[in-house]
Amino acid sequence: MSFKINIFLFFFIFILPNIFFSQSKDSSLFEKKNIEKKSIEFKKDLNFVKAQSFYLKKDWDSTLIYSMKQLSSGKNKTLADYCHYFRGLSFYNKKIYKEAKKEFLLTSDSFQLSPIKNFFLGASVLELRDYDKALFYFKLSEKQSIKLKDNKFLTNIYNGIGTTYIFLKRFKEAEKYLLRTLQLNEQSKNIDKICTSYMNLANLYYEQYKDKLAIYYFKKCYELSKKVNNISTKQTASKNMAVVEENRGNFKEALAYRKESEQWKDSLNNQNKVWAIADFEKKYAVAQKQKQISLLKVENKLKDNQRNGLFYSVLALLLLLIGGVYVYAQKVKSSKIILTQKNKLDELNATKDQLFSIVSHDLRSSVNALKTSNAKLTTSLETKNYNELDQLLHQNSAIANSAYSLLDNLLHWALLQTKQLYFHKDSVHLYSIVQQIEYNYKPLLLDKSITFENAVSKNSFIFVDLDSLKIVLRNLLDNAIKFSQENGEIKIYTVETNTDFCQLVIQDNGLGMSQDTINELLEDNELLAKKSNSEIIGTGLGLQLSKQMIKKNRGMLDIESEPNKGTKMILRFPKTEQNG
Template identity: 65%
Template sequence: MIQKIHNFLLLFVFLPSIALSQQEKGSDYFSIAIQKKAQSYKSEINFKKAQYFFLKEEWDSTLVYSMKQLNSNSDLEIKEYCHYFRGFSLKKKSLYTEALIEFDLINKSFQYYYLVDYNIGHLFHFEKKFKKAILYFLKAETEILNHKDESEIAGLYTNIGICYLHLNQFSKAEFYFKKDALLNPKQITKSVIRSNINIAGLYYEQYKDKQAIYYFKKAYTLSKNIKDFDLKQTAAFNMAVVEENRSNYKKALAYRKEAEDWKDSLNNQNKIWAVADYEKKFAVAQKQKQIKVLEVENKLKNTQRNGFFFAAIGLLLILTGGVYLYGQKVKNTKIIVLQKNKLDELNATKDQLFSIVSHDLRSSVNALKTSNAKLSATLETKNYDELNQLIIQNSTIANGAYSLLDNLLHWAMLQTKQLYFHKESVHLYSVIQQIEYNYKPLILDKAITFENSVSKNIFIFVDLDSLKIILRNLLDNAIKFSDENGTVNFYTQETDPDFCELIIHDNGIGMNENTIKELLQEGEILAKKNNSEIIGTGLGMQLCKQMIKKNSGTIAIESELNKGTKMILTFPKTRTNG
């Protein structure tokens, strides 16, 4: 019995190494994922180097560059990867406490957090805290199974089985070892052989020699079909111990000799690899020498080539500079010509404006002068009816002149951007009432019926002063172009939930399509003056259009000769909260 226990301990030392030889970084898809991540962050040089050395399993360099990346202003995702690199590298260097600190810094939202749990499980396994190790291995189980990577799944089952074995929970250990062995029973893989060795060790510890020997033999038979010298040596050595325990020393000796042969083959293989690595380094060194010689030759050639190149670049720059300067001169000339044309256009507009305004003012003043002369003569005759008519006529002429000057002032201020706009919530019905009051004398003089049919619930978001200017001008035009006993109606229509549509409708003389187009045309400073003196300068209409635009509104005109006119305005409604 003592011999059996002693020999079993020789067998059992292979089990932990089997568990820890499984791939711990994650499968190929994780390696591919971090390479793609590095490509997507091309500017993050330290991150690229950290992932490169991580894949090369150069742990010290991984720790250096991942820390450099963490010290820079990285985004959260890069930091998660760097903490994982550091935790894994510290684990490989057997710095388990420091590794656990790094893994704990990783947020659970990390895409590959299951690998964090898996590696923490390894840390607790190394510290012989097997219950905690099992807990973390099971946390990673669901995600590992989802990836359907057999090497990962095999490693997981093996590690869980070994933890249960250390806890003497043999039934659970057996369950996981057998799950590992049955992952891919039709293929002979290293994982399958290791699983059989683990199951054999499990039975051997429970003194179930028959079952143990069956699995040791199975592992030995399967090892014939693989090229892993280390695993072949393990399988042969285990069979040697089995035969020794059965007192079959001849067979035991044969198995031990085979195990030694495989050990020698492994050593030879390592030597061959070492020699190959040395030859590779020597070849690289020789190549580097050749490269240095070629670099010196290339430098000489490049010096000559660069001389010609820079000379050509110099000539090209001079030529390009000349072309650029010529182009700029042509461009500046075009700009000057355009500015001159614009200035000429503005001067022509100004001259036209002054010509029309001065003509209207002269006409108004002359009419006022003539009317005042008649007024003086009428005072001597004491004809009070005619006197009253002349006073009303004078008032009309003065109001017209005042309106013209007022529009001219506001138009000038608008053009020079001196007019101040302050938008606020305005009760439309009340504003129209005020405008009606201001024009009451003119309305009564022509016996015009004025109707304010605007909804009392409407509030619009506009500048109050400019709104009054717009409505005064349009009401003034409606009165001016209406006959005696005419009608002027202000009313609203609901066509849009965000805008108010205000209509100013009169039954006056109306206008034709050409006049409408002229009034609404963009860029026209004034409408053309017709022979009829009743048609004004059009300055008020231009002022209205610009102020409506400033208030985020629109204007449209519907009219026919002798059938009246509709001025259709839209303004934004006041937005209500809720």
């Protein structure tokens, strides 16, 4: 029993990995031609082209990045199949088999590389020890590959099926497929693979306690390994023969095979050492050369110092002469900087005082309104006046939302002023963002029975910071709702232009404003302004914050409005290449 365990252990360590990784060489030509053809067909899809390029170079991490970018930006079903295939093979080679399985299963049944995909899907679930599913996918790959008439690829599939049958203890089926594998390998005259087939059959027979057949194939593997260049194959074959002879009691022969195995092992180690020594010598030579260069630099520096000594002495005298002028100029400059900083500080203090005044007043109003509403709410609960109770709850919600928006704007305004707000620009799908904002404000729109329409072009992509864009859209939509009457209408849409900017319009049919008010709102200053309409609570902080964030995103803001005829807030942001 110990003999069988030792031999089957080598099967796990040596034979099983070779079954699957050898496939990448056999199918590479068919796969490479297919992939390169698609890269030419879809050359405008840059993320896909980069993904396939990195895949063919076996740069798995870069393949994962660009295939995900392609999946995120495109909806082409064919490219999606190839991207999932790239990701599956990348995860498989990184030995992340669960993720590999997920990606392979996302490809469609019509995928052109399905035979290879199903083979690796079988290999992945075999690594996850799901033998029944592994057999299913290997069989499916076999059925698809027979049409391709590719014996090299079929050899790997038969090997996989035979191996799976061994795990399932279905030894007759395993023998059938492993013998078929051996036959195909012998036809191709691939000595390395014939050795592998002999090793597989030997392990199969030892699993069934058919020692004579097992030893026969171990011997054939050993004799054939003398003709291969793979040192690892030679070492494993001789080591297996050592175990065979030990279990037969032929310790002298076993010792000879064991010594041979150790020699091959030493050869592997020596080969690694040779490379290590060569690398060390190279580094040493570079270090010596660098040392010589450093010495030359020091010598040149000393010569330069001697040559330039007189020059520096003259320079020192000249510096003494102009030193007084420089000190005086620095004093004048420092005075100007201090004066500028003082003016800026006074302006910031004025802004701070005005901000505290406005915000504290509005928060006090909101809290007082909430306090009064809660008192009425208590009374309504006691009197069981449910109609008024529902109205008060909605009123409390509106007051709380208003106070939260004010505090949120205050936080972002403070971060912006102190330059602590993080900006990261990227390509943003405008329609999706407007859809998110609409969802957040659905309760307020329903509360005032306002009709909302998202007419933004689904092909519009802009290059902005996502978080700041959301803040701008929330504030402008909040203002549109605030200044709209019951049963009003709000529409957000894009206007096609031939420039590099995307034009977004937020239109309402609310109270509107005069031209003087528009000019005041668009004025380029950082101070806050209280709205003149006393019935509408607001600090003006939201619009000021929006203006500064639009400016940081290289955007522009314009306003069109007339009293009692509604308002158009017109935004322009840089387009991304997708709009090109």
